[in-house]
Amino acid sequence: MNERYFQFGRFRVLAEIERGAGEEGAIYKAVCEEDGFDGVAVGTMVALKTMKVESEDHRVQLQSYAQELMKLVHPGVERCLGYFVEDDAKDRFSRHGVFVFEWLEGESLKERLRRESSGLDADEVLRIGEKLLSACQVVLNLMI
Numbered sequence: 288m289n290e291r292y293f294q295f296g297r298f299r300v301l302a303e304i305e306r307g308a309g310e311e312g313a314i315y316k317a318v319c320e321e322d323g324f325d326g327v328a329v330g331t332m333v334a335l336k337t338m339k340v341e342s343e344d345h346r347v348q349l350q351s352y353a354q355e356l357m358k359l360v361h362p363g364v365e366r367c368l369g370y371f372v373e374d375d376a377k378d379r380f381s382r383h384g385v386f387v388f389e390w391l392e393g394e395s396l397k398e399r400l401r402r403e404s405s406g407l408d409a410d411e412v413l414r415i416g417e418k419l420l421s422a423c424q425v426v427l428n429l430m431i
Contacts, residue, residue, distance in 0.1 A: 294320075295315070295317065295335055295337070295373050295383075295385050296324070296371050296373055296385065297319055297320055297321040297322075297323060297324050297327075298317040298318065298319055298320065298324075298333060298335060298385075298387070299317060299318055299320050300315045300316070300317045300335070301315070301316045301317055301318060301332075302315065302316045303315055304316055304334070312336055312337045312338040312339070312383075313336075313337050314334060314335065314336050314337075315334070315335045315337070316332065316333075316334060316390060317332070317333050317334070317335050318330065318331065318332055318333070319331045319333060324368075324369060324371075324387065325368075325369060326368050326369070327368055327369070327387065331390075332390035333368065333387050333388060333389065333390050334365065334387075334388040334389070334390050334391075335385055335386065335387060335388075336385070336386040336388065337383045337384070337385050337386075338383065338384045338386075339381065339382070339383055339384075340372060340382040340383060340384050346372060346382070346384065349370065349384040350370060350384075353367060353369065353370030353384075353386055354370075355429060356386070357369070358429055359425060359426065359429060360425070361421065361422050361425040363418045363419065363421060363422035364422050364425065364426070365388045365389050365391060366388065366389045367386055367387070367388055368387045368388060368389060369386075369387045370384065370385065370386050370387065371384075371385050371387075372384055372385070373385050396415070
């Protein structure tokens with residue numbers, strides 16, 4: 288695949304971040320190339336999470352999930368900016384749900400732990416844990 292021309296809707300994929308993330312999907316770093324996607328300006332970097340759409344019921348379920356994700360507001364949770372369905376260019380019988388998330392630059396916790404060969408000190412672990420618990424609380428409150 289020539290990634291320079293790999294598109295999902297209005298977004299050009301720049302790199303694959305993770306394969307098999309979640310339900311048979313992948314996560315990509317992409318840039319918006321066309322106006323028309325609500326709240327995303329041309330040139331904006333985003334993260335795209337793709338999931339195979341198994342049926343019309345599954346498509347409706349993913350759309351509902353995206354609407355709930357868009358309600359989440361917390362500094363420890365990437366904002367979901369929207370969702371769309373894209374037909375697979377290689378398989379005319381296959382469709383993908385595409386979640387559009389804000390792109391966050393920086394080091395992931397996984398990368399940091401690899402870099403810190405001696406591990407994190409206790410204060411840092413507590414700080415990270417508090418942030419994670421706060422984000423989980425926001426998600427749980429939305430689900431209730």
